[in-house]
Amino acid sequence: MEDVLPRRAAQLLGDARRVVVFTGAGISAESGVPTFRDDLTGLWARFDAQRLATAEAFHADPDLVWGWYEWRRSRVRRAEPHAGHRAIAAIEARVPGSTVITQNVDDLHERAGTRAAIHLHGSLFTPRCVAAAHPATFEDRHDGDATQPPEGRRIPPPRCASCMALVRPGVVWFGEALPEAALTAAVEAAAACDVFLTVGTSGVVYPAAEIPRIAARAGAAVIQINPEPTPLDQICAINLRGTAAQVLPALVAAAWKATDER
Ligand code: BV8
Secondary structure (H helix, E strand, O other), rough: OOOOOHHHHHHHHHHHOOOEEEOOOOOHHHOOOOOOHHOOHHHHHEEEEOOOOOOHHHHHHHHHHHHHHHHHHHOOOOHHHHHHHHHHHHHHOOOOOEEEEEEEOOOHHHHOOOOOOEEEOOOEEEEEEEOOOEOOOOOOOOOOOOOOOOOOEEEEOOOOOOOOEEEEEEEEOOOOOOOOOOOOOHHHHHHHOOOEEEEEOOOOOOOHHHHHHHHHHHOEEEEEEEEOEEEEEEEEEEEEEEOOOHHHHHHHHHHHHHHHOO
């Protein structure tokens, strides 16, 4: 592991033909969307995210869990992507062999211009029914609802228009399998890349946390951007101790400057 100036990181990124950018909740923090572990406030403060983000919790109390996701969705809709999200979209646009993989369920990558983010854990914006996974649409009963109490509230989930079953969030809960196509694509990209940028993840939730480790084992240069140490430190070639919105734009600018000057 080497704590170096972004110079070497910029050179590696500038020379890379196949780049993977792997993001976690930390990249949404500077957009005002709390990280997964900081996310439980108000009504949900007494819960542990890993217990609330489960099918069991939803079936035990659908209104509580649906209310949590609607609260999170409304907060994402009020958030804006930052320069770090845009730097990732710039990497995707400039490097044909690049792949963006996210554990996040928000749409900030897409709103910053990333065209094909792989969502390992689904999305807040793709609800489906519990019976047959029929896609559901939001009635947006609560969007822009300025009267919504600051801590959010319990909200009864809608019913499926096709089969009347309960509608659930389109996310992967703890104990649920990840979407097979997304996981396969992520593993293949990690196993074939030259540079693997991991941004804003604590690297503790599996199987997603295995992706950076697959890249390291395959010989990629793993570069981590995180203000804090994580379990991924020991597999990183370079650790850039800083935030996504600060480090990513500087790293990408330095990378393209280095290659354009050659
Ligand atoms: C499964 C969607 C089996 C929902 C999420 C032991 C070993 C291996 C596995 C397990 C095990 N025990 C239990 C398991 C299984 C479990 C698991 O891994 N548990 C962990 C806790 C040990 N995994 C599962 O259940 C998975 N499924 O295994 O299924 C199976 C197989 C076949 C058939 C049936 C079943 C499913 C896991 C997916 C769960 N869903 N999200 C929702 O969002 O509500 S996970 C959720 O938590 C996120 O998506 C994300 O993946 C994870 C949080 O991690 P991070 O993104 O890293 O966020 P975190 O808050 O932790 O950290 C933020 C980081 O950002 C920090 O490092 C911080 O320093 C940094 N940061 C802060 N600010 C900034 C910043 N960085 C940069 N800039 C900043 N400004």
